[in-house]
Amino acid sequence: MSTVQHPVEVDHVTKTFRRHHDRATSLKQFVAGGRRRTYDEFVALDDVSFNVRRGEVFGVVGHNGSGKSTMLKIMAGILHPNKGEVRVHERMSALLELGAGFHPELSGRENVFLNAALLGMTRKEITARYDEIVDFSGLDDDFLDTPVKTYSSGMYVRLAFSIAINVEPELLIIDEILAVGDIDFQRKCTERFLEFRNAGRTTVLVTHDMNSVRTMCDRAVWLDHGKLRGTGEPGEIVDGYTESMTGSTDRVAKLGSYREGSGELQFTAARMLVDGEPRRSLRTGDDLVLELELTATSPIDDPAVSVTVMTASGLMLSEPCTRDADIVLGRVDDRRALTVRLPDLALLPGEYQVHCTVSDARRHHIFDRVHSAVTFDVMAGTPLEQFGTVSLRPQWTVE
Amino acid sequence: MSLRSAAAHRNLLYLLSLRELRTRYKRSLLGWAWSLLNPLVQLGIFSVIFLYVFEQNPPVGDPSGLQSFALYFLVGFIPFNFFSISIGASIGAVQGGASLIKKVAFPHEHLVLSVIAAQFVTLMIELAVVVVALLIAGNMVLPWLPVVFLVLVLLAIFSTGVALLLAAGNAFFNDVSYLWTIASQLLFYSTPIIWNPETVGNPVLTQVASWGPTGAFVMALQELLYDLQMPSALRLLQLAVYAGVSFAFGAWAFNKLSPRFAEEL
Numbered sequence: 001m002s003t004v005q006h007p008v009e010v011d012h013v014t015k016t017f018r019r020h021h022d023r024a025t026s027l028k029q030f031v032a033g034g035r036r037r038t039y040d041e042f043v044a045l046d047d048v049s050f051n052v053r054r055g056e057v058f059g060v061v062g063h064n065g066s067g068k069s070t071m072l073k074i075m076a077g078i079l080h081p082n083k084g085e086v087r088v089h090e091r092m093s094a095l096l097e098l099g100a101g102f103h104p105e106l107s108g109r110e111n112v113f114l115n116a117a118l119l120g121m122t123r124k125e126i127t128a129r130y131d132e133i134v135d136f137s138g139l140d141d142d143f144l145d146t147p148v149k150t151y152s153s154g155m156y157v158r159l160a161f162s163i164a165i166n167v168e169p170e171l172l173i174i175d176e177i178l179a180v181g182d183i184d185f186q187r188k189c190t191e192r193f194l195e196f197r198n199a200g201r202t203t204v205l206v207t208h209d210m211n212s213v214r215t216m217c218d219r220a221v222w223l224d225h226g227k228l229r230g231t232g233e234p235g236e237i238v239d240g241y242t243e244s245m246t247g248s249t250d251r252v253a254k255l256g257s258y259r260e261g262s263g264e265l266q267f268t269a270a271r272m273l274v275d276g277e278p279r280r281s282l283r284t285g286d287d288l289v290l291e292l293e294l295t296a297t298s299p300i301d302d303p304a305v306s307v308t309v310m311t312a313s314g315l316m317l318s319e320p321c322t323r324d325a326d327i328v329l330g331r332v333d334d335r336r337a338l339t340v341r342l343p344d345l346a347l348l349p350g351e352y353q354v355h356c357t358v359s360d361a362r363r364h365h366i367f368d369r370v371h372s373a374v375t376f377d378v379m380a381g382t383p384l385e386q387f388g389t390v391s392l393r394p395q396w397t398v399e
Numbered sequence: 400m401s402l403r404s405a406a407a408h409r410n411l412l413y414l415l416s417l418r419e420l421r422t423r424y425k426r427s428l429l430g431w432a433w434s435l436l437n438p439l440v441q442l443g444i445f446s447v448i449f450l451y452v453f454e455q456n457p458p459v460g461d462p463s464g465l466q467s468f469a470l471y472f473l474v475g476f477i478p479f480n481f482f483s484i485s486i487g488a489s490i491g492a493v494q495g496g497a498s499l500i501k502k503v504a505f506p507h508e509h510l511v512l513s514v515i516a517a518q519f520v521t522l523m524i525e526l527a528v529v530v531v532a533l534l535i536a537g538n539m540v541l542p543w544l545p546v547v548f549l550v551l552v553l554l555a556i557f558s559t560g561v562a563l564l565l566a567a568g569n570a571f572f573n574d575v576s577y578l579w580t581i582a583s584q585l586l587f588y589s590t591p592i593i594w595n596p597e598t599v600g601n602p603v604l605t606q607v608a609s610w611g612p613t614g615a616f617v618m619a620l621q622e623l624l625y626d627l628q629m630p631s632a633l634r635l636l637q638l639a640v641y642a643g644v645s646f647a648f649g650a651w652a653f654n655k656l657s658p659r660f661a662e663e664l
């Protein structure tokens with residue numbers, strides 16, 4: 001009996017769903033159709049095994065349809081596997097949807113009690129935590145006595161989240177819901193979440209946000225079409241996952257969908273090269289080369305070309321321009337190719353986009369601007385930093 | 400989910416029942432009066448048909464001597480209505496709980512049990528009104544109330560079994576709810592509520608009434624409240640067996656089927 005008992009043990013779990021072509025949804029059809037019902041077996045999870053260790057934040061990544069939601073629902077006890085089993089050894093609270101049990105006609109107060117009971121709390125526990133729940137939600141007392149159907153969606157979600165996070169489980173299962181409410185409320189949620197983690201409690205987190213997997217998780221599992229592709233350190237898992245997602249799709253030379261400008265000069269190609277190869281992803285510290293091609297519909301003298309490097313959320317990071325580097329393009333009357341090299345990339349893991357602009361010499365008149373001409377992912381490289389967008393190449397000294 | 404987990408979640412059951420009761424008549428003008436209005440309207444309709452269209456004499460209570468169609472009707476109709484509404488609402492509760500069932504793990508039988516509990520409270524209120532009416536009419540029913548309560552508890556257990564079975568079945572085949580409305584009609588007319596087996600005198604109908612699942616309960620209650628006599632031991636045994644078998648089978652079927660609710664609903 002020397003083996004450690006993990007809070008969650010997923011043991012050779014297989015889950016199949018039946019996809020009916022012509023499902024008998026009524027008794028009449030069932031009786032009339034006899035045994036001629038046809039269906040496919042759809043394998044959502046195929047012999048998946050892993051353990052979640054006590055006190056860790058465990059990420060589950062995978063594309064849509066990879067089986068991660070099914071996995072979560074099995075852990076939460078909502079679905080049951082066809083083969084194998086999931087053993088959960090701790091008091092668990094699964095937050096798959098906020099306010100799932102809210103009744104619109106009941107008041108906020110009544111819904112707090114009902115929802116907390118659904119999440120497994122006794123009346124004593126709820127009474128003890130009631131004030132804290134209300135406090136955390138930031139709702140006025142008046143509102144707690146009115147039916148929740150009169151709430152704004154923000155209030156609704158805040159109340160639901162306060163209940164969920166104040167249930168005090170040993171094991172929390174979360175599906176993409178940390179981003180609720182305004183900035184203040186989000187910060188409170190993150191704080192509470194960190195408290196939870198620091199108290200040595202266990203979390204299983206499913207998210208599409210690779211940055212939060214990198215920054216919050218201790219370990220991660222990668223599911224692909226119901227199969228386990230890997231378990232381990234989140235950076236490696238996310239890199240593997242991102243590479244598999246982007247390696248196959250050929251978006252390299254395709255120009256962005258939104259463009260503006262008068263059109264005398266136009267970008268006809270824009271792509272990213274790493275080590276001479278067109279790529280969609282690279283690592284911190286790699287040399288990034290952008291290869292651009294301009295085509296003129298009427299001759300233009302001395303245009304200026306710039307590339308705007310932005311985060312996925314639209315924050316401008318840098319805008320290198322031929323003008324600033326005293327590069328003169330001369331008269332462009334046909335095609336002109338140019339490249340810009342950004343050596344030793346300072347960007348930290350995340351998703352980025354590049355706008356390309358060609359304008360007159362003084363950069364007042366825009367001939368062509370292509371939004372998101374190039375998008376790329378940065379994966380963990382050197383230097384490795386956990387938070388932030390760019391590495392400022394820190395050099396520490398300790399006395 | 401097992402009965403043990405149901406016990407562990409009894410707080411949830413209590414709150415769900417409270418929700419049933421609170422939301423049923425929220426935002427309605429008459430509020431709780433609605434729960435009395437339905438029996439009264441039914442009473443009005445059937446009184447006209449019974450007393451004026453078919454010109455029947457109301458049955459005479461033996462040994463109470465009471466002769467009132469209204470009271471005879473209410474004594475049978477109210478428990479039947481409890482049974483019928485409980486099952487219809489239970490089917491709806493599991494179907495309407497689909498979003499909950501798909502997102503939260505909890506004992507699904509609480510959706511049914513809370514409906515039964517809430518309906519039982521309504522039944523008690525309606526019964527209290529009928530008891531007052533019976534007392535005014537001169538029927539001293541008070542000594543019989545403990546037995547009445549026992550019969551009603553057996554009826555509730557019986558109803559729970561049927562409700563669990565049909566609510567589970569409806570998750571897989573959604574015309575169970577339509578079939579139920581038809582079956583409920585059949586049961587209503589086969590139960591001696593608007594007719595009396597003795598005055599009709601047809602031996603087949605008497606057997607149907609006496610052995611029919613709701614007929615047995617209603618006849619026991621008529622004996623207690625209308626006639627003021629103790630039902631036979633055999634009758635009480637029959638009710639206990641009906642309740643036991645129904646509950647055991649319903650609970651078995653529900654436990655077997657409920658793990659698949661999240662996929663099927």
